[in-house]
Amino acid sequence: MSAMTIEKxxxxxxxxxxxxxSMTILVVPGAWVVLTAFxxxxxxxxxxxVWIPQELTLxxxxxxxxxxxxxxxxxxxxxxxxxxxxxxxxxVVAIAVxxxxxxxxxxxxxKGKGAxxxxxxxxxxxPGVALSLPLFILWARLGLIDTSWGMILVYMxxxxxxxxWLTDGFFRQIPIxxxxxxxxxxxxxxxxxxxxxxxxxxxxxxxxxIFAFLTSWNEYALASQLTRTTASKTxxxxxxxxxxxxxxxxxxxxxxxVLIIIPALVLTFIVQKxxxxxxxxxxxxG
Amino acid sequence: MTRxxxxxxxxxxxxxxxxxxxxxxxxxxxxxxxxxxxxTGYNLTKPATLFQWVGLRNYQRVLASSDFWWAxxxxxxxxxxxxxxxxxxxxxxxxxxxxxxxxQRTLRTxxxxxxxxxxxxxxxxxxxxxxxxxxxVNNALFDLGLIREPIAWLVDPIxxxxxxxxxxxWMSTSVFAILLLAGLMALxxxxxxxxxxxxxxxxxxxxxxxxxxxxxxxxxxxxxRSLDVARAYDMVRIMTNGGPAGRTELLWTxxxxxxxxxxxxxxxxxxxxxxxxxxxxxxxxxxxxxxQARTFMGGAQ
Amino acid sequence: xxxxSLKKVVKxxxxxxxxxxxxLEVAHNEFVVLVGPSGCGKxxxxxxxxxxxxxxxxxxxxxxxxxxxxxxxxxNISMVFQSYALYPHMTVxxxxxxxxxxxxxxxxxxxKRVNEAADILGLEPYMDRLPAHLSGGQRQRVAMGRAIVxxxxxxxxxxxxxxxDAKLRGQMRVEIKRLHQRVKTTVxxxxxxxxxxxxxxxxxxIMRDGYVEQVGTPTQVxxxxxxxxxxxxxxxxxxxxxxxxVANGKARLSDGVEVPLPxxxxxxxxxxxxxxxxxxxxxxxGHSLHGADRSVSVARTVMIAEPLGTETILFAELxxxxxxxxxxxxxxxxxxxxxDFTLDLxxxxxxxxxxxxxxxx
Numbered sequence: 003m004s005a006m007t008i009e010k011x012x013x014x015x016x017x018x019x020x021x022x023x024s025m026t027i028l029v030v031p032g033a034w035v036v037l038t039a040f041x042x043x044x045x046x047x048x049x050x051x052v053w054i055p056q057e058l059t060l061x062x063x064x065x066x067x068x069x070x071x072x073x074x075x076x077x078x079x080x081x082x083x084x085x086x087x088x089x090x091x092x093x094v095v096a097i098a099v100x101x102x103x104x105x106x107x108x109x110x111x112x113k114g115k116g117a118x119x120x121x122x123x124x125x126x127x128x129p130g131v132a133l134s135l136p137l138f139i140l141w142a143r144l145g146l147i148d149t150s151w152g153m154i155l156v157y158m159x160x161x162x163x164x165x166x167w168l169t170d171g172f173f174r175q176i177p178i179x180x181x182x183x184x185x186x187x188x189x190x191x192x193x194x195x196x197x198x199x200x201x202x203x204x205x206x207x208x209x210x211x212i213f214a215f216l217t218s219w220n221e222y223a224l225a226s227q228l229t230r231t232t233a234s235k236t237x238x239x240x241x242x243x244x245x246x247x248x249x250x251x252x253x254x255x256x257x258x259x260v261l262i263i264i265p266a267l268v269l270t271f272i273v274q275k276x277x278x279x280x281x282x283x284x285x286x287x288g
Numbered sequence: 289m290t291r292x293x294x295x296x297x298x299x300x301x302x303x304x305x306x307x308x309x310x311x312x313x314x315x316x317x318x319x320x321x322x323x324x325x326x327x328t329g330y331n332l333t334k335p336a337t338l339f340q341w342v343g344l345r346n347y348q349r350v351l352a353s354s355d356f357w358w359a360x361x362x363x364x365x366x367x368x369x370x371x372x373x374x375x376x377x378x379x380x381x382x383x384x385x386x387x388x389x390x391x392q393r394t395l396r397t398x399x400x401x402x403x404x405x406x407x408x409x410x411x412x413x414x415x416x417x418x419x420x421x422x423x424x425v426n427n428a429l430f431d432l433g434l435i436r437e438p439i440a441w442l443v444d445p446i447x448x449x450x451x452x453x454x455x456x457x458w459m460s461t462s463v464f465a466i467l468l469l470a471g472l473m474a475l476x477x478x479x480x481x482x483x484x485x486x487x488x489x490x491x492x493x494x495x496x497x498x499x500x501x502x503x504x505x506x507x508x509x510x511x512x513r514s515l516d517v518a519r520a521y522d523m524v525r526i527m528t529n530g531g532p533a534g535r536t537e538l539l540w541t542x543x544x545x546x547x548x549x550x551x552x553x554x555x556x557x558x559x560x561x562x563x564x565x566x567x568x569x570x571x572x573x574x575x576x577x578x579x580q581a582r583t584f585m586g587g588a589q
Numbered sequence: 590x591x592x593x594s595l596k597k598v599v600k601x602x603x604x605x606x607x608x609x610x611x612x613l614e615v616a617h618n619e620f621v622v623l624v625g626p627s628g629c630g631k632x633x634x635x636x637x638x639x640x641x642x643x644x645x646x647x648x649x650x651x652x653x654x655x656x657x658x659x660x661x662x663x664x665n666i667s668m669v670f671q672s673y674a675l676y677p678h679m680t681v682x683x684x685x686x687x688x689x690x691x692x693x694x695x696x697x698x699x700x701k702r703v704n705e706a707a708d709i710l711g712l713e714p715y716m717d718r719l720p721a722h723l724s725g726g727q728r729q730r731v732a733m734g735r736a737i738v739x740x741x742x743x744x745x746x747x748x749x750x751x752x753x754d755a756k757l758r759g760q761m762r763v764e765i766k767r768l769h770q771r772v773k774t775t776v777x778x779x780x781x782x783x784x785x786x787x788x789x790x791x792x793x794x795i796m797r798d799g800y801v802e803q804v805g806t807p808t809q810v811x812x813x814x815x816x817x818x819x820x821x822x823x824x825x826x827x828x829x830x831x832x833x834x835v836a837n838g839k840a841r842l843s844d845g846v847e848v849p850l851p852x853x854x855x856x857x858x859x860x861x862x863x864x865x866x867x868x869x870x871x872x873x874x875g876h877s878l879h880g881a882d883r884s885v886s887v888a889r890t891v892m893i894a895e896p897l898g899t900e901t902i903l904f905a906e907l908x909x910x911x912x913x914x915x916x917x918x919x920x921x922x923x924x925x926x927x928x929d930f931t932l933d934l935x936x937x938x939x940x941x942x943x944x945x946x947x948x949x950x
Binding site: 177179180182183184185186187188189190191193197198201202 | 639640641660661662666667668670671672674676677678687688691692735739
């Protein structure tokens, strides 16, 4: 499209300006928080504002891990471990279970297929806050409040429908001929899956896994109600530890924000290509 | 029964069984519990009230409460404004980036940036940026000489709502931009060229060729967005928590306040059902549009 | 010995029956082609032989084994798919050896047989490439190679050439024929292209709407089509078919032209029939393929002339319809020119109008 239309120079500059402004708006807020995480508290609170940092420091990070005497340490390390354990476990299980479901939808015709698919998608629309209310009641009775297992179960149920949706798309992109050819070449259906279809869907499954991981890693609404202590509190819930009634520890919060964003940043970069393809074409082509 | 499970027809059901079991246990059963409690006077502090049947009283009280209707109206308005704004800005951004030939990959990566942020982080980020004392926005306005007194972004009712919508749009415009850009890049060249040969000007080409082709992508983005529109709760929770004086109260914040702080679980669950229906309504609406657009696309290919 | 035998084979999807009780015997090492328009059930039949579709009714046996309940892997068959179905994540070598690896053949044996197949098909230069880096013809060859390494009892081909361009299709057709002569195996080959069917087959099975219309050698189905469908399907350009009524032992066309009928045509006076003749049998005087012993002449105006070099296809009107004739050893013909056509009476086809069945013995 762009190669064909001939633009006048002023149009080209206008487009570039528009892109520049948009990108600035997208980048600056996050970048500012990251910068704050490495700044001294005096600078952050300074009046008039100090724009160029005089000195960058790791103090804020040491502070939130309780490595400095001056500041009261929060159990951030424990939160990080909780987040990691809960996210990874729920992702692994959700991918295994979701992949089976996605394969069933992609490869088989069966009664109630449409209704079942719709049911899974509808279950995903239930807002986390609304679901947290009855889960709070039930988990309290089952003794699952403030346990990692309680959170793992919840995140599985959030991630399974989406994984089914994504993997259904990925498997449907693999021609059914390949599995049939493998079966004629002597494979059982099971072998045909593991030797042909699974290797081909691997990239897609990886991105589905990362998507599931990020959903769990970033979730707040449910975790904020179903976790209480260091036994299961996750990073996003821990972030709220820094806000008291009238004071906010901007530097500490920024440092913690950086810790939350880094894994997300790395993982998203890895899969961005597959993810977009999976989301768009899985859906558009139906 | 055992014969059925060994037959080939059973395979898809067996494959789906674990998924169904999890959804039943963690979503469907809780929803039934929640439905039950919405008909009881359940109060968190008094466990026995879980079995105190009150019929439709919770719903009557919810529907009679002006707080609820303000929150409900604000939520619907919030969703509508946010989704449409995100669509318009996302479309604009996609069209702009599509015109850029050099460094497009980098631009796409930058567009992914807000998608990595969890909503609670977005909330924190804008709470910080819009803070009246140390925020970037006020600091900038000060140093540019545009204001003399700090603007209380998150305290003034109108500005607070503006700030929340701004944060929401910042967080989710990328979803639209990225999906629509993927659509633009998949756009077949021939119809565009045919239209130009037929004498369409650039606007007519966009209106009659590009936009219809993009519709399925728009509906995909809308469906994905309405699926998790309630994530805005996290953001609002940290930015204003419904304040000042309930002026940014959305259905979701009102619900948690009623349930957890005031312990009126029955009432909260009644509101919960309203919010579930709202989410489902938005999702189903766009999903149906998507299926329609999909069959329409099928004919063109 | 691997003959394939289909007895009353039926395929139903839910309540809809798409293959209606097919009987077919394929002899050991015979090359049989199933041909017909799309949706005629030929691919479904092939897939039932392969074990990729369940057989709703009837039996299929390979050799003396009934295979109805056997999964594809236990039938000792191999198949070339229309899409080739090469494994995208494996090199050519791995693609060829995959079946043997699954069968847990020793490494040395796999290497030996893969190299043999590569040699037969001229694949050596590409052995370490992925399918994505091969041309259409090369992919086609790999697909065939994958089929032959396993020494199957039966080879199944599902429209293997339809994704190739016309020139390559011609080459591969010859190559398949050569392959069959070299690797003697029973072959069932599905195509919608009657030229492929005619050139490759020992016997052709012509199908329509889930029924077998005719089974026979290429010569038989060409010279003695059992009904109007086969007559129209086999041969290019297609056979001319004109409605006629039997009067005084002759066929009277709607424009009054009378054509004497062959002696063996079992017709009755006044019967509605379809008179068929191929373009080769309808040529201007002195330009016909066969020296016509018995013929009738009609003067017709040429409407369109399509010069093809060695022959020219002429369009003229006869019996109220447009018919095609073939002019051998052609000279330039102008539209509107009046020519004396001869119709070769020894190569007339006569069908019953109502049933479409042939009326010749």
